[in-house]
Amino acid sequence: MTSxxxxxxxxxxxxxxxxAQFLAGEKAAYDELVxxxxxxxxxxxxxxxxxxxLSDRLLSLPTTAVDRDGVDTRNYGGLEGIKELRExxxxxxxxxxxxxxxxxxxxxxxxxxxxxxxWLHGGVDxxxxxxxxxxxxxxxxxxxxxxxxxxxxxxxIEMVTVPTDENGPDPDAVAELAGHDPSIxxxxxxxxxxxxxxxxxxxxxxxxxxxxxxxxxDFKILWDNAYAFHHLTEEEAKSADILxxxxxxxxxxxxxxxxxxxxxxxxxxxxxxxxxxxxxxKWYTGHLGKGxxxxxxxxxxxxxxxxxxxxxxxxxxxxxxxxxxxxFDSVLSVLEEQLGGLGxxxxxxPTGGYFISxxxxxxxxxxxxxxxxxxxxxxxxxxxxxxxxxxxxDRNIRxxxxxxxxxxVEKATRVxxxxxRLAAAEQLVG
Amino acid sequence: MTSxxxxxxxxxxxxxxxxAQFLAGEKAAYDELVxxxxxxxxxxxxxxxxxxxLSDRLLSLPTTAVDRDGVDTRNYGGLEGIKELRExxxxxxxxxxxxxxxxxxxxxxxxxxxxxxxWLHGGVDxxxxxxxxxxxxxxxxxxxxxxxxxxxxxxxIEMVTVPTDENGPDPDAVAELAGHDPSIxxxxxxxxxxxxxxxxxxxxxxxxxxxxxxxxxDFKILWDNAYAFHHLTEEEAKSADILxxxxxxxxxxxxxxxxxxxxxxxxxxxxxxxxxxxxxxKWYTGHLGKGxxxxxxxxxxxxxxxxxxxxxxxxxxxxxxxxxxxxFDSVLSVLEEQLGGLGxxxxxxPTGGYFISxxxxxxxxxxxxxxxxxxxxxxxxxxxxxxxxxxxxDRNIRxxxxxxxxxxVEKATRVxxxxxRLAAAEQLVG
Numbered sequence: 001m002t003s004x005x006x007x008x009x010x011x012x013x014x015x016x017x018x019x020a021q022f023l024a025g026e027k028a029a030y031d032e033l034v035x036x037x038x039x040x041x042x043x044x045x046x047x048x049x050x051x052x053x054l055s056d057r058l059l060s061l062p063t064t065a066v067d068r069d070g071v072d073t074r075n076y077g078g079l080e081g082i083k084e085l086r087e088x089x090x091x092x093x094x095x096x097x098x099x100x101x102x103x104x105x106x107x108x109x110x111x112x113x114x115x116x117x118x119w120l121h122g123g124v125d126x127x128x129x130x131x132x133x134x135x136x137x138x139x140x141x142x143x144x145x146x147x148x149x150x151x152x153x154x155x156x157i158e159m160v161t162v163p164t165d166e167n168g169p170d171p172d173a174v175a176e177l178a179g180h181d182p183s184i185x186x187x188x189x190x191x192x193x194x195x196x197x198x199x200x201x202x203x204x205x206x207x208x209x210x211x212x213x214x215x216x217x218d219f220k221i222l223w224d225n226a227y228a229f230h231h232l233t234e235e236e237a238k239s240a241d242i243l244x245x246x247x248x249x250x251x252x253x254x255x256x257x258x259x260x261x262x263x264x265x266x267x268x269x270x271x272x273x274x275x276x277x278x279x280x281x282k283w284y285t286g287h288l289g290k291g292x293x294x295x296x297x298x299x300x301x302x303x304x305x306x307x308x309x310x311x312x313x314x315x316x317x318x319x320x321x322x323x324x325x326x327x328f329d330s331v332l333s334v335l336e337e338q339l340g341g342l343g344x345x346x347x348x349x350p351t352g353g354y355f356i357s358x359x360x361x362x363x364x365x366x367x368x369x370x371x372x373x374x375x376x377x378x379x380x381x382x383x384x385x386x387x388x389x390x391x392x393x394d395r396n397i398r399x400x401x402x403x404x405x406x407x408x409v410e411k412a413t414r415v416x417x418x419x420x421r422l423a424a425a426e427q428l429v430g
Numbered sequence: 431m432t433s434x435x436x437x438x439x440x441x442x443x444x445x446x447x448x449x450a451q452f453l454a455g456e457k458a459a460y461d462e463l464v465x466x467x468x469x470x471x472x473x474x475x476x477x478x479x480x481x482x483x484l485s486d487r488l489l490s491l492p493t494t495a496v497d498r499d500g501v502d503t504r505n506y507g508g509l510e511g512i513k514e515l516r517e518x519x520x521x522x523x524x525x526x527x528x529x530x531x532x533x534x535x536x537x538x539x540x541x542x543x544x545x546x547x548x549w550l551h552g553g554v555d556x557x558x559x560x561x562x563x564x565x566x567x568x569x570x571x572x573x574x575x576x577x578x579x580x581x582x583x584x585x586x587i588e589m590v591t592v593p594t595d596e597n598g599p600d601p602d603a604v605a606e607l608a609g610h611d612p613s614i615x616x617x618x619x620x621x622x623x624x625x626x627x628x629x630x631x632x633x634x635x636x637x638x639x640x641x642x643x644x645x646x647x648d649f650k651i652l653w654d655n656a657y658a659f660h661h662l663t664e665e666e667a668k669s670a671d672i673l674x675x676x677x678x679x680x681x682x683x684x685x686x687x688x689x690x691x692x693x694x695x696x697x698x699x700x701x702x703x704x705x706x707x708x709x710x711x712k713w714y715t716g717h718l719g720k721g722x723x724x725x726x727x728x729x730x731x732x733x734x735x736x737x738x739x740x741x742x743x744x745x746x747x748x749x750x751x752x753x754x755x756x757x758f759d760s761v762l763s764v765l766e767e768q769l770g771g772l773g774x775x776x777x778x779x780p781t782g783g784y785f786i787s788x789x790x791x792x793x794x795x796x797x798x799x800x801x802x803x804x805x806x807x808x809x810x811x812x813x814x815x816x817x818x819x820x821x822x823x824d825r826n827i828r829x830x831x832x833x834x835x836x837x838x839v840e841k842a843t844r845v846x847x848x849x850x851r852l853a854a855a856e857q858l859v860g
Binding site: 044046047049052055056059060061062063065072073074075076077078104105106108109111112115116119120131147150151153154155262266267268269287290291292293294295296297298299 | 474476477479482485486489490491492493495502503504505506507508534535536538539541542545546549550561577580581584585692696697698699717720721722723724725726727728729
């Protein structure tokens with residue numbers, strides 16, 4: 001630890017001389033880190049090996065290939081997935097089994113399918129296919145999930161941002177956009193422990209989104225509940241029941257919900273889920289059936305046998321929390337120790353999910369990421385939590401602490417903090 | 431067996447009286463079948479339980495989740511699939527590993543993805559996305575695979591038919607269509623043991639398709655080699671090497687090849703493959719990466735461990751043949767016994783694949799299928815081997831003998847034969 005780290009006074013208030021001294025100290029600290037030849041990675045929200053190990057009983061399941069209803073899961077068929085698993089996740093997602101489709105290993109693929117269907121054919125409440133609209137725009141709360149933005153952009157859909165806070169997207173900004181422009185066709189939401197901020201959409205915000213009037217009759221809330229059960233603390237967030245809220249408000253087909261076991265069992269070999277109104281489910285499986293015969297039902301049965309029940313899933317998630325909570329604690333304590341009080345950074349303290357969102361001094365995020373790379377620490381590309389990779393303030397950095405070993409998480413965070421201090425000082429010295 | 435079945439003289443040459451007698455006999459035979467209250471199904475090309483059992487060692491694999499290259503297959507990543515499996519199937523498909531993508535459990539889904547990519551973005555050799563063309567048409571050799579047609583129609587792509595014989599599609603008809611009309615963007619081919627005819631595309635036909643000049647620069651051969659290894663006899667067909675042929679002819683990006691283990695291991699939980707030029711593979715994974723993180727690599731590793739080698743796949747297919755060959759023999763012998771010489775039906779005698787294609791008397795296929803339904807035997811819907819479900823001669827019926835037990839296959843075929851005789855007699859009596 002350098003002597004400067006003990007000074008908790010905001011950098012902005014220091015004299016030119018003090019700043020120059022601080023900068024020199026950080027440069028020296030940084031050079032030491034570079035010399036250490038580290039190779040660390042905080043880029044992606046991947047489960048650690050120890051988390052994957054929790055599910056290794058899957059490797060010798062299923063013990064029988066026939067499900068409760070007598071379906072031979074080895075054979076073709078069953079577009080909507082096996083009933084046992086749909087029931088289990090319907091309970092977990094607080095919806096009805098007939099509102100759930102159990103699919104393949106990727107909810108992102110299901111999102112792509114939904115957008116392709118909307119694009120080529122329109123939704124249950126569309127006047128025409130989206131491809132026949134003059135223009136299609138989507139609301140993207142920021143910071144958000146880069147893969148949502150990449151996928152949206154792939155369709156040529158224009159992305160419009162709205163700010164988020166700890167309660168989710170700003171509902172006034174969303175209502176204003178959706179209420180007046182019929183080309184605004186939907187919004188991406190990660191309702192629980194959002195990527196990257198960890199924010200949780202409150203009941204009030206969810207109600208606003210579900211009930212607001214929209215200029216487009218087929219406005220969609222793509223409700224990506226990827227971290228629905230991914231609590232880090234005893235304070236387990238309960239996601240707002242968006243389907244019931246939307247239905248009660250007279251917009252039953254507005255939300256399409258996604259979830260998966262990618263971060264419950266295996267990131268590459270889990271099961272993904274889609275939820276919606278019964279009509280939405282029929283619409284989705286109807287289009288799916290034009291180019292698919294059925295998901296991997298055997299893997300679905302494997303998951304049924306592994307979990308046993310919805311409570312089995314909940315218990316399993318507590319074991320994940322035990323593994324990853326110390327890593328989050330480590331990041332947070334290093335950030336506080338290294339950056340607290342300097343007035344050059346703020347960060348989220350999530351109670352679940354996979355990320356910590358760090359805002360460094362405006363205009364320095366790209367520089368921090370470049371410096372970290374120079375010291376052997378890979379961070380997600382600057383701007384990646386924003387559509388088109390453009391962070392208007394160049395300040396956001398997504399930290400993903402789950403994958404590396406705890407000691408590495410701490411080391412990598414120290415590097416990030418040093419780089420944030422150095423970049424801030426560089427900028428202030430000018 | 432009715433006395434009429436011994437008469438092998440063509441129905442068309444018989445007197446009015448003889449025909450009336452034949453009709454009465456068939457009616458009686460049919461009524462007996464109806465009274466028997468059968469429930470049989472020859473609709474879909476599904477593996478039988480005994481075939482699925484051949485792969486049940488998969489249920490306790492993999493023994494380790496780490497592949498040869500050290501990749502933890504439980505985690506995210508690896509869009510193109512694991513290398514070991516790509517190498518194995520590259521050998522089986524006579525192409526290079528870098529020309530193969532190992533995907534999820536469905537080659538049909540990969541076909542859909544390829545068409546979506548062509549539609550939204552165009553191929554490596556396209557001037558523009560297909561959705562921006564004034565019209566897009568596809569050549570469909572008939573009879574063909576109903577799911578190809580359903581998928582094509584889902585895009586609003588117009589389907590144009592060409593006839594097939596035992597050597598595959600008529601290459602003159604294909605060249606004529608593709609050579610002059612730039613809106614003709616491709617052709618579906620099931621090269622080996624085609625669905626439903628069992629025909630095998632010869633080297634000569636493959637060469638013509640690979641080398642013909644096409645008005646569209648981005649003409650695609652969608653080469654669905656679903657039955658590449660699905661031999662029924664010692665006479666094992668070797669599929670034409672369409673990628674090399676196309677490359678040699680200066681059209682390396684023309685073919686996109688598909689295959690899967692759906693009818694090798696598990697129909698619902700196998701692995702699908704895409705093959706093409708290296709550029710095609712990059713194009714495909716490039717688009718895939720906009721909305722997917724990776725396939726179920728764990729299931730891929732499971733397959734690697736199960737097969738051991740390409741020869742392991744070949745050996746495994748011989749065990750399938752032992753199970754299904756008697757079913758094919760049973761259908762063929764009943765058809766010969768019941769319909770031979772009557773001049774009212776012809777059928778294919780495939781050396782591989784999953785189907786027998788039966789042509790009944792022109793104008794009676796729908797009636798035969800209706801009659802069979804009345805007697806408790808489900809057959810694929812009339813016309814289903816033709817685009818838009820329209821069989822211009824109303825004569826084709828696809829028989830799928832793999833799924834039922836051998837005794838049921840025989841019984842069901844007897845019903846079909848009786849219905850074909852009855853329908854022909856009804857028509858001739860008028």
